[in-house]
Amino acid sequence: MSNDLADRPPAAMPAEPTSVAQPVRTGRNALAGLLGAATALMIIEVITLFDATGRSLTETVQNRFIEDFAGSLKETAISLFGTNDKAALQIGTAVVVLALGAFLGAVAGRRRRAVLVGFVAFAVLGIVIALDDPIASPAVAVVAALFGAAFGVAATLMLERLWNGEGPLIVTSETVHRSGVAREVSRRNVLTGGGAVALALVAGTAAARAARASYRTTATAVRRVLPKPVRRVATPTTQPFDVAGISPYVTPTADFYRIDTAVPAPVVDAASWSLKITGMVDRDLTITYDDLLKRDLVEVPITIQCVSNEVGGDLIGTARWIGVPLAELLQEAGVQEGATQIMGESIDDFTAGFPVEAGTDGRDSLLAVGMNGKALTTEHGFPARLIIPGLYGYVSATKWITEIRLTTFEAEQGYWVPLGWSADGPIKVQSRIDVPRSGESVPAGKQAVGGVAWAPHTGIKGVEVKVDDGAWGKAELGTVASVDTWVQWRYEWDARPGDHRIAVRAIAADGKVQTAALAMPAPDGATGHHTISVRVG
Numbered sequence: 001m002s003n004d005l006a007d008r009p010p011a012a013m014p015a016e017p018t019s020v021a022q023p024v025r026t027g028r029n030a031l032a033g034l035l036g037a038a039t040a041l042m043i044i045e046v047i048t049l050f051d052a053t054g055r056s057l058t059e060t061v062q063n064r065f066i067e068d069f070a071g072s073l074k075e076t077a078i079s080l081f082g083t084n085d086k087a088a089l090q091i092g093t094a095v096v097v098l099a100l101g102a103f104l105g106a107v108a109g110r111r112r113r114a115v116l117v118g119f120v121a122f123a124v125l126g127i128v129i130a131l132d133d134p135i136a137s138p139a140v141a142v143v144a145a146l147f148g149a150a151f152g153v154a155a156t157l158m159l160e161r162l163w164n165g166e167g168p169l170i171v172t173s174e175t176v177h178r179s180g181v182a183r184e185v186s187r188r189n190v191l192t193g194g195g196a197v198a199l200a201l202v203a204g205t206a207a208a209r210a211a212r213a214s215y216r217t218t219a220t221a222v223r224r225v226l227p228k229p230v231r232r233v234a235t236p237t238t239q240p241f242d243v244a245g246i247s248p249y250v251t252p253t254a255d256f257y258r259i260d261t262a263v264p265a266p267v268v269d270a271a272s273w274s275l276k277i278t279g280m281v282d283r284d285l286t287i288t289y290d291d292l293l294k295r296d297l298v299e300v301p302i303t304i305q306c307v308s309n310e311v312g313g314d315l316i317g318t319a320r321w322i323g324v325p326l327a328e329l330l331q332e333a334g335v336q337e338g339a340t341q342i343m344g345e346s347i348d349d350f351t352a353g354f355p356v357e358a359g360t361d362g363r364d365s366l367l368a369v370g371m372n373g374k375a376l377t378t379e380h381g382f383p384a385r386l387i388i389p390g391l392y393g394y395v396s397a398t399k400w401i402t403e404i405r406l407t408t409f410e411a412e413q414g415y416w417v418p419l420g421w422s423a424d425g426p427i428k429v430q431s432r433i434d435v436p437r438s439g440e441s442v443p444a445g446k447q448a449v450g451g452v453a454w455a456p457h458t459g460i461k462g463v464e465v466k467v468d469d470g471a472w473g474k475a476e477l478g479t480v481a482s483v484d485t486w487v488q489w490r491y492e493w494d495a496r497p498g499d500h501r502i503a504v505r506a507i508a509a510d511g512k513v514q515t516a517a518l519a520m521p522a523p524d525g526a527t528g529h530h531t532i533s534v535r536v537g
Helices: 003-007 021-053 055-104 114-130 137-161 174-223 288-294 326-333
Strands: 273-277 285-288 298-305 316-325 343-344 351-355 364-369 386-387 400-405 430-435 445-454 460-467 487-495 500-509 530-536
Touching: 021 055, 021 114, 021 137, 021 174, 021 273, 055 114, 114 137, 137 174, 137 364, 273 326, 285 288, 285 326, 288 364, 298 364, 316 326, 326 364, 326 400, 386 400, 400 487, 430 530, 445 460, 445 500
Parallel strands: 273 400
Antiparallel strands: 273 285, 298 316, 316 364, 343 351, 343 400, 364 386, 430 445, 445 487, 460 500, 500 530
16 A cells, blocks of 8 residues: 555646736836826927917927037937937937836836826926026926826826736636636727827827917918118029029028027017127117118028038028128127127027127128018027028027127137037038939930039139049039029039949139048038949940
């Protein structure tokens, strides 16, 4: 008998319960937190409607991000996204907020208080940042932050409890089938319910943003009809050649590049706006928008360029700028001896400084109020901005300007200078091939190569083109209004079958030849020859 017992296999032990609830709960909680964060964002957008022309709480945080990290991320952002860098920032901000919400939700099952602490912490951070933003409404920002946090916490905890109301699922050898069905139904309920909530939040946010955009559009559509300029520099209406695809001599306003630090562009009320001229002057001036329009306006075509423009890039354009000569305003204020820098400051505290000589040496430097025959658009600086021929925008082209301050380079630095960019910003001699496009295939025979070249305030006297390792050939130049604009050029090429590389270089009116040395935009502008590859045949 003892031998029988010894030979008998041990009795089967009951299956050890295995809980699969924790991973399931964590996933549900993360989704609840994500939707809670989305709820907070929607509430912020809705409350921002009470100050539709100001900055929302999220936009205020985005602008602080730009201020704190612009120096290190500027080139990367523009290189990756171009003029869509602000849209990329807005999308990135939403992704980060949703990810943080998901994280807070994931820990809700263990520490529900963490959800409250997390949302409140971000609300307080937003309030602190908003109180330092000159465009944001402090009252609206505080209300938006508090209500956003409250609704975010409520949504997170409500969904977390709702979706986990079934309790933990225990899987054993006897209940695996039944529990599996229960788990599947629960997951389906979570996904369908979460999807419905997400759609509602997206619709609500979109509706709030659309209403705000409509209000901003209406507000920005109110523009004065500009008086006729007393002096107009004529713009060429025809060119000695016609090359399909070449950049137009005057860039349409809708196509003009926009690079600045504002998210979104400030909506400024012209009726309450004024410009102050202060600092090292004999007399301070305060000028309203109506005062500006009563002055003698001039219209001058001028090419301006962003310093972030890479070789062959499109962050450059020519417009017919309308405004008051800056020299007249400076003469009226009386520039004191020792002043070396003109500092422009915008409504959102952005600053850019350039030498006093650039405003007084006879070039057509303007306090501009119009662009291509109409008042400035919001995106391009309404009600007024500075346009200084020959200087990159980062040191000169202050938009939404509220103050012109006479100072010295030792006493004050513009926004970008402490971030590693040069205090001097003269635009370098550059050229670009517009036609054909790099990578394009063209038929053999006579082909037109065309583009633009520029050296604002100096002018261009020649453009040369080189195919492969051949000699530089002279291109034909178009007509220009003045040395302050770019020039169109055309080169006739006898294209032969095969793969070819085409390069261009410009010669400035002072004899300076565009360098072939490659340099990135930082810290004072890109250099190098724009070169494209084409296939013939």
